[in-house]
Structures are given as structure tokens and as C-alpha cells.
Amino acid sequence: MAKNxxxxxxxxxxxxxxxxLQGIREFFIENGYLEVETPCRIPAPAPESHxxxxxxxxxxxxxxxxxxxxxxxxxxxxKVFQICRCWRERERGxxxxxxxxxxxxxxxxxxxxxxxxxxxxxxxxxxxAIGTGRTIxxxxxxxxxxxxxxxxxxxxxxxxxxxxxxxxxxxKNLFDEIMVQEIEPKLGLRKPTFLYDYPAExxxxxxxxxxxxxxxxxxxxxxxxxxxxxxFSELVDSEEQRKRFLMENENRQTRxxxxxxxxxxxxxxxxxxxxxxxxxxGVDRLVMVFLxxxxxxxxxxxxxxxx
Amino acid sequence: xxTASDLRKGLKVIIDGEPYVVTAFEFSKPGKGQxxxxxxxxxxxxxxxxxxxxxxxxxxxxxxLEERVMxxxxxxxxxxHFMDNESYEQIIISEESLGExxxxxxxxxxxxxxxxGDRAIGVELPNFVNLRVMKTDPWMRGDTSxxxxxxxxxxxxxxxxxxxxxxxxxxITIDTRTGEFSKRVKE
Numbered sequence: 001m002a003k004n005x006x007x008x009x010x011x012x013x014x015x016x017x018x019x020x021l022q023g024i025r026e027f028f029i030e031n032g033y034l035e036v037e038t039p040c041r042i043p044a045p046a047p048e049s050h051x052x053x054x055x056x057x058x059x060x061x062x063x064x065x066x067x068x069x070x071x072x073x074x075x076x077x078x079k080v081f082q083i084c085r086c087w088r089e090r091e092r093g094x095x096x097x098x099x100x101x102x103x104x105x106x107x108x109x110x111x112x113x114x115x116x117x118x119x120x121x122x123x124x125x126x127x128x129a130i131g132t133g134r135t136i137x138x139x140x141x142x143x144x145x146x147x148x149x150x151x152x153x154x155x156x157x158x159x160x161x162x163x164x165x166x167x168x169x170x171x172k173n174l175f176d177e178i179m180v181q182e183i184e185p186k187l188g189l190r191k192p193t194f195l196y197d198y199p200a201e202x203x204x205x206x207x208x209x210x211x212x213x214x215x216x217x218x219x220x221x222x223x224x225x226x227x228x229x230x231x232f233s234e235l236v237d238s239e240e241q242r243k244r245f246l247m248e249n250e251n252r253q254t255r256x257x258x259x260x261x262x263x264x265x266x267x268x269x270x271x272x273x274x275x276x277x278x279x280x281x282g283v284d285r286l287v288m289v290f291l292x293x294x295x296x297x298x299x300x301x302x303x304x305x306x307x
Numbered sequence: 308x309x310t311a312s313d314l315r316k317g318l319k320v321i322i323d324g325e326p327y328v329v330t331a332f333e334f335s336k337p338g339k340g341q342x343x344x345x346x347x348x349x350x351x352x353x354x355x356x357x358x359x360x361x362x363x364x365x366x367x368x369x370x371x372l373e374e375r376v377m378x379x380x381x382x383x384x385x386x387x388h389f390m391d392n393e394s395y396e397q398i399i400i401s402e403e404s405l406g407e408x409x410x411x412x413x414x415x416x417x418x419x420x421x422x423x424g425d426r427a428i429g430v431e432l433p434n435f436v437n438l439r440v441m442k443t444d445p446w447m448r449g450d451t452s453x454x455x456x457x458x459x460x461x462x463x464x465x466x467x468x469x470x471x472x473x474x475x476x477x478x479i480t481i482d483t484r485t486g487e488f489s490k491r492v493k494e
Contacts, residue, residue, distance in 0.1 A: 050341045090312050090342070090363075093334025176340035177360055184337065202339055220338045230338045255364065 023129035038068030052089040061087035081105035110277035188222035206232035231279030319370040326370035410465035
């Protein structure tokens with residue numbers, strides 16, 4: 001018997017993982033997307049209040065390929081996808097690894113609503129490819145993948161599932177706690193659920209809704225209470241983007257976190273980007289859901305603790 | 308000093324001035340939101356559990372508990388008297404704080420007393436203690452219909468099940484971790 005039993009035991013999961021990765025590529029290539037690779041090591045990440053990058057000499061490991069992929073969009077690449085490793089400091093738990101795999105894709109002409117549709121198609125395609133069919137058994141839930149999936153706005157979710165409104169939660173600085181304790185566990189139990197229209201300050205890189213600028217055109221996808229993806233209609237106004245980055249850096253400073261230098265090249269090119277939608281999907285978590293894994297550890301070859 | 312990112316199962320921390328041990332732990336981070344550390348903590352004084360969620364950067368004092376070897380002297384009502392084997396200082400621990408341990412305390416037994424500041428919050432027993440059986444039914448020799456175990460009461464008032472051949476007045480060894488009969492002591 002193999003000495004490394006935990007690794008030997010993951011063979012089935014890692015075979016399925018490989019099949020899912022293949023399936024993702026098939027889906028996007030069939031739909032006219034170009035697979036791209038952008039550098040993992042970058043001068044600075046996008047300034048965001050709660051995402052910390054791992055330093056690499058005087059640069060950083062990217063926390064997502066967002067900035068480089070948007071620069072490609074601005075240079076005329078209209079449909080791009082990437083599967084890559086990303087790093088986020090101090091994120092470790094049953095759903096978190098400090099080094100993890102993200103799938104990001106961007107499409108010109110789309111918005112967050114068309115992106116939700118595309119998400120549905122991708123996941124149904126993958127379910128077919130690995131032979132799970134129309135229903136996924138995950139954490140005692142039977143999640144039905146047939147169209148349409150549930151869509152609920154953040155405002156409605158607070159009204160229906162929490163003891164306070166979203167506005168009150170933000171005022172009392174309890175938005176994240178209520179989200180984690182009262183709302184997330186109830187999302188995506190029978191059907192995958194899109195939680196959409198986040199408060200504007202929770203969508204730093206997203207476009208604000210024209211008919212209601214208090215919310216950002218941003219959504220998250222949940223299955224079995226687990227957040228899988230975060231997508232939005234992209235903000236393509238460089239002046240507005242710079243303002244928001246400065247605010248995020250101010251937030252970082254008040255929390256005693258290092259501030260990140262302005263991504264000037266990204267900002268200089270952003271105005272060339274066509275109206276688009278883009279999304280990041282956690283591949284490890286998607287594999288977890290497909291395989292009904294209890295923790296993220298079960299779907300990777302090595303966790304940091306095993307190295 | 309610990310910060311929230313140090314939290315893990317088994318960590319002992321001070322909360323509202325009292326020592327707690329972390330019994331369950333989960334890291335959460337809602338999309339684009341802040342890191343949250345959800346814990347279940349058990350009070351080392353009352354034994355009651357609480358749920359608490361902490362944010363990144365919150366800090367905790369470690370609960371440093373002092374252990375001192377002491378001898379059990381005697382019981383007086385609800386008060387159990389112990390003596391420090393080095394300083395001969397005597398302390399009292401309430402029956403409530405002792406919890407299960409009270410069933411296995413016999414005079415002169417050496418135990419580890421856990422101190423939080425000046426306050427004794429419990430004792431750690433040796434894994435095995437010898438106690439005398441005060442009451443149990445006699446063994447019916449040849450009676451094979453009887454169960455493998457019969458009830459018995461020990462000198463501390465503790466009740467347990469013992470093999471049928473154990474008789475009143477005998478000394479037996481108890482595993483204090485499980486509270487069960489371990490073996491008969493030859494005297």
C-alpha cells in the first residue's frame with residue numbers, strides 16, 4: 001500500500017477534476033472563446049479592502065487574473081478565458097486554500113444577466129460531461145440543474161432570510177456576518193441560486209445599475225450554500241475606477257493593511273474596453289460540489305500542510 | 308497575544324475575563340467581504356458552550372493555566388480541601404468545579420489542580436485510581452443466566468457496573484477517563 005494514503009485515496013477525485021478541467025476548455029472553445037495565459041507575478045494587485053496578496057520579492061502573486069485579462073479585452077480580444085492558480089494571503093478553511101484554481105472569463109457585449117445564463121449552460125455542460133446528469137447530490141441537498149435557476153436580489157435575500165434589512169446591516173457594519181450566518185447557508189439548496197444586485201460599495205470593479213445607482217450589477221452563484229462564482233457587468237470608466245481604488249486603499253489603510261500602488265497601465269487602457277461582463281469561478285469548489293466532497297482538501301493533490 | 312487567524316481547535320483563550328477552549332472552528336469569507344472566524348468555545352469554568360464570530364485582526368489573551376500537584380485531604384459539605392505538596396498551602400475547590408472528578412477522589416490522592424490566576428477551576432486525575440467497593444450483590448456461583456456485569460457502589464458513592472465475581476470490600480481499579488471498571492486489585 002502507498003505510504004501517502006491520503007494522496008492515493010484522492011485518485012478518483014483527481015481523475016474527475018481533470019475531466020472537469022477538460023470540460024471547461026471544451027465548453028469555452030466551442031463557444032468561441034480564446035484561452036489565454038497572463039502572468040501570475042505582477043507589480044501590484046487591484047486595491048480591494050479585504051483581499052491580500054502574497055508578496056513575491058518586491059512584486060506580488062496575483063489574487064486573480066482580472067487586471068491583465070481586462071487589458072486584453074481593451075486591446076480587442078473580445079472573448080477570453082483563463083484557468084490559473086491564484087494566491088490569497090491567510091485564507092485557509094474547509095472552503096479555502098491560500099493557493100487555489102480560478103476560472104475567469106470575459107465577453108464583450110454581455111452584461112451580468114447574460115453571464116448568469118452562460119453560467120447555467122457551463123455547469124449543465126460539465127454535469128453532462130462527467131455523467132452526473134440533471135441533479136447533483138451535495139451536502140444532503142439534491143440540487144436540480146434544470147433551467148431556470150433561482151435568482152434573488154441581495155435586498156430580497158435579507159428580507160426573506162435575515163432578521164434585518166441589507167441597509168441596516170451595512171449601517172451596523174454587520175453585512176458580512178449576516179451574509180455568512182443567516183443567508184449563505186440557505187442559498188442554492190434545491191436549485192443553484194444567483195444572488196444579485198449587491199450594495200454599490202461591494203462592487204468595486206462592477207458597473208452600477210443605471211436605474212438604481214445604489215446597487216452594483218454584480219452576482220454570486222451558490223450551490224448547496226457554497227459560493228462558487230462572482231461575476232459582474234464591468235466598469236469601463238477609468239476615472240470612476242481610479243476613485244474607487246483610492247477608496248479601497250483608504251479602507252485598507254484604516255484597517256492597518258498595506259496599500260497597493262495604482263495599476264496605472266490598466267487604468268490608462270480601461271476606457272478602450274467595450275461594455276463587457278466577466279466572472280471568476282472557483283474551480284476547486286466546483287469540483288467539491290460535483291464530487292460531494294466535505295472539504296476543499298479532498299479535491300487537490302496537495303494542501304499546503306502536506307508539502 | 309493571539310489574533311483571530313491563530314484560532315484553531317484546542318486553543319485556550321480568555322473571553323470576557325474567563326478561560327475558554329476552542330471546540331469547533333470555521334474560516335469564512337463572503338465574496339469581496341472580510342474574513343470571519345466562526346468558533347464554538349467552551350468555558351473552562353462553567354463547561355457551557357458559546358458561539359462567537361471574530362473578524363480578522365481581533366486579538367485574544369492566551370489563557371495560561373497553572374498546574375500544581377496537590378493532595379486531596381478531605382471533603383466538607385460541598386467543599387473539597389486540597390494541599391499543595393510543596394508549599395503546604397491549602398485550597399478549597401467546590402463540588403461544581405470538580406465535575407466528574409469528585410467520584411474518584413480518595414484521601415491522600417495526588418492530583419493536578421488547574422489554576423486560573425488564584426482561582427482553582429478543576430483537577431486533572433491520574434488515569435487510574437483504586438477505590439473500594441462498598442456495596443454489590445453477592446456472586447451466584449454457577450449461575451450462568453446472569454448478565455456479565457452487575458451494579459456496584461464505591462466508597463465515594465460512585466455507581467458503576469463491575470464483573471460478577473467482584474465482592475463487597477474488594478479494591479478495584481477505575482479508568483478515570485471513561486469512569487469504567489479496569490481491573491481487580493490483589494491485596
